[in-house]
Amino acid sequence: MSTELWYTERYEEHGAALSLKIREVLHREQSPYQNIEIFETEQFGTLMTLDGLVMVTDRDNFLYHEMMSHPALFTHPAPKRVLIIGGGDCGTLREVLRHREVEEAVQVELDERVTRVAERFFPELCENNQDPRARFHFTDGITWIKEAEAGRYDVIIIDSTDPVGPAAGLFATDFYAACHHALADQGVLVAQSESPLLHADLIRQCQSRMTEAGFDAVNSLYFPQFCYPSGWWSATLGRKGLAMDAFRIDAARAFTGTRYYHAAMQQAAQVAPAFLLP
Amino acid sequence: MSTELWYTERYEEHGAALSLKIREVLHREQSPYQNIEIFETEQFGTLMTLDGLVMVTDRDNFLYHEMMSHPALFTHPAPKRVLIIGGGDCGTLREVLRHREVEEAVQVELDERVTRVAERFFPELCENNQDPRARFHFTDGITWIKEAEAGRYDVIIIDSTDPVGPAAGLFATDFYAACHHALADQGVLVAQSESPLLHADLIRQCQSRMTEAGFDAVNSLYFPQFCYPSGWWSATLGRKGLAMDAFRIDAARAFTGTRYYHAAMQQAAQVAPAFLLP
Numbered sequence: 001m002s003t004e005l006w007y008t009e010r011y012e013e014h015g016a017a018l019s020l021k022i023r024e025v026l027h028r029e030q031s032p033y034q035n036i037e038i039f040e041t042e043q044f045g046t047l048m049t050l051d052g053l054v055m056v057t058d059r060d061n062f063l064y065h066e067m068m069s070h071p072a073l074f075t076h077p078a079p080k081r082v083l084i085i086g087g088g089d090c091g092t093l094r095e096v097l098r099h100r101e102v103e104e105a106v107q108v109e110l111d112e113r114v115t116r117v118a119e120r121f122f123p124e125l126c127e128n129n130q131d132p133r134a135r136f137h138f139t140d141g142i143t144w145i146k147e148a149e150a151g152r153y154d155v156i157i158i159d160s161t162d163p164v165g166p167a168a169g170l171f172a173t174d175f176y177a178a179c180h181h182a183l184a185d186q187g188v189l190v191a192q193s194e195s196p197l198l199h200a201d202l203i204r205q206c207q208s209r210m211t212e213a214g215f216d217a218v219n220s221l222y223f224p225q226f227c228y229p230s231g232w233w234s235a236t237l238g239r240k241g242l243a244m245d246a247f248r249i250d251a252a253r254a255f256t257g258t259r260y261y262h263a264a265m266q267q268a269a270q271v272a273p274a275f276l277l278p
Numbered sequence: 279m280s281t282e283l284w285y286t287e288r289y290e291e292h293g294a295a296l297s298l299k300i301r302e303v304l305h306r307e308q309s310p311y312q313n314i315e316i317f318e319t320e321q322f323g324t325l326m327t328l329d330g331l332v333m334v335t336d337r338d339n340f341l342y343h344e345m346m347s348h349p350a351l352f353t354h355p356a357p358k359r360v361l362i363i364g365g366g367d368c369g370t371l372r373e374v375l376r377h378r379e380v381e382e383a384v385q386v387e388l389d390e391r392v393t394r395v396a397e398r399f400f401p402e403l404c405e406n407n408q409d410p411r412a413r414f415h416f417t418d419g420i421t422w423i424k425e426a427e428a429g430r431y432d433v434i435i436i437d438s439t440d441p442v443g444p445a446a447g448l449f450a451t452d453f454y455a456a457c458h459h460a461l462a463d464q465g466v467l468v469a470q471s472e473s474p475l476l477h478a479d480l481i482r483q484c485q486s487r488m489t490e491a492g493f494d495a496v497n498s499l500y501f502p503q504f505c506y507p508s509g510w511w512s513a514t515l516g517r518k519g520l521a522m523d524a525f526r527i528d529a530a531r532a533f534t535g536t537r538y539y540h541a542a543m544q545q546a547a548q549v550a551p552a553f554l555l556p
Contacts, residue, residue, distance in 0.1 A: 008297070013321075014321050015299035015320030015321035015322065016296070016297065016298050016321065016322070016504075017284070017297040017299075018295070018296060019286070019294065019295040019296075019297065020293060020294050020295075021293035021295075042293030043292050043293035043294065044294070059475075196502075197337075197502070224500075224502060224510035225509075226294075226508045226510065230502075230504045230509060231502060231503075231504055231509015231510055232502035232509055232510075258552050259551070259553045260551045260552055260553070261552060262552045262555070265552070267546075268545075268546035268547075268549035269546075271542045271543050271546035273537070273538045274536050274539060274543070275537045275538070277540070
């Protein structure tokens with residue numbers, strides 16, 4: 001009889017848990033901010049957890065990373081200056097840099113160790129880190145946004161952890177207002193906004209807070225993401241001086257190399273479930 | 279310290295598992311076909327498992343049941359005679375009977391005990407079982423279809439368990455051909471077709487087998503379903519003498535009382551992820 005190793009993440013308040021079968025523990029460290037662990041799973045490739053919460057697996061991260069980047073970039077008429085808050089695994093950054101129009105992608109991640117560990121264990125996600133358009137800053141994203149000059153960015157992506165601890169401020173109205181200020185006209189903000197099944201109130205709150213913060217057209221995108229609680233996830237999009245239907249559809253149709261995203265999916269993903277219709 | 283009870287379903291071949299926290303075991307029996315268990319969960323209401331596999335929870339079954347019924351019924355121009363194969367928990371039947379055009383809904387479930395247990399523990403799913411349009415037959419669905427007269431049904435719904443054991447035959451080309459024969463012109467077949475993330479090959483196979491079986495326009499619907507493996511599920515739709523875009527959109531827009539489904543969702547759900555585009 002051989003020993004079985006399982007990693008389990010409990011969704012405590014939802015009385016549920018997800019487990020992945022593990023071949024071996026590849027790495028463990030306590031950074032100044034959190035506990036970073038890397039596992040080799042049986043069926044989902046490499047797994048990264050932060051403080052015991054699943055951040056990314058090789059097998060299913062494409063869903064989240066494609067949906068956090070391409071819809072926002074194809075909503076903007078000409079995205080040149082992109083800011084990513086969080087996103088330490090660099091999977092969102094990789095997708096952003098696949099857009100040729102992008103001249104500069106600034107990533108502001110609090111914990112440098114997450115990025116260093118990702119470079120070692122998720123080389124695919126980090127394959128564009130050497131791109132000369134990429135700039136890395138390891139510091140607090142909230143301060144970064146508040147100190148940004150007005151109109152500095154075309155697209156801001158909030159690729160954060162859950163709204164607890166240091167990430168809670170990333171879901172606040174005054175943070176969204178600071179993002180609005182840091183965006184140029186026709187700017188686009190996209191923020192991960194948790195599970196429609198488990199956190200419908202948080203999604204509604206993100207939408208109303210972005211509206212309060214001055215965004216002109218706000219809605220959410222819905223997509224599957226197995227390794228996050230409930231397997232169903234969302235991102236909420238705010239547009240500054242752009243209509244709800246702003247979309248460079250021809251450019252999206254010509255874009256290749258994605259596994260989930262395509263032009264028609266951008267439109268489909270914006271259709272809310274009946275219980276979240278306005 | 280209090281004892282914690284967890285129900286766990288292992289997705290063995292995928293090296294993953296889902297667990298739900300349990301308050302108590304409400305019922306357990308061995309029917310002639312399978313082991314039926316009912317649990318009261320902490321956060322997902324009542325749970326039914328068959329041979330250890332999650333079939334339905336109070337909290338998230340609306341996703342599956344709405345998507346197994348309404349898209350097919352609104353694809354058909356005038357659905358009067360509906361056949362459900364499987365569906366013993368009666369959740370799909372309930373949704374079907376919400377369509378006033380339906381004159382007869384025949385449910386053919388192998389295991390009568392599943393329906394009797396559902397009547398006791400899932401009264402909400404069974405609330406339309408007394409509708410005079412509902413007919414129950416507890417017998418083998420494959421034989422039922424093969425013996426059906428030509429053109430007997432307008433819509434056939436295959437609300438089956440996974441393609442192993444007795445349900446394997448429900449995924450075969452000759453079964454789809456028998457469904458085609460049992461459908462009237464402009465008939466619609468819909469079959470649950472597993473997880474896009476875990477079973478993409480099976481979805482492609484369902485599509486090609488329905489096409490081989492004579493269906494004119496075949497595609498799949500994609501939707502979230504937390505309690506099924508990967509939290510992302512599909513249903514595959516075959517149309518007999520109907521175009522891919524057949525859709526009573528005005529009727530769908532006027533339909534109320536759903537929690538996930540609505541007219542725009544029917545269209546959005548048919549957008550395949552890039553890795554499953556034809």
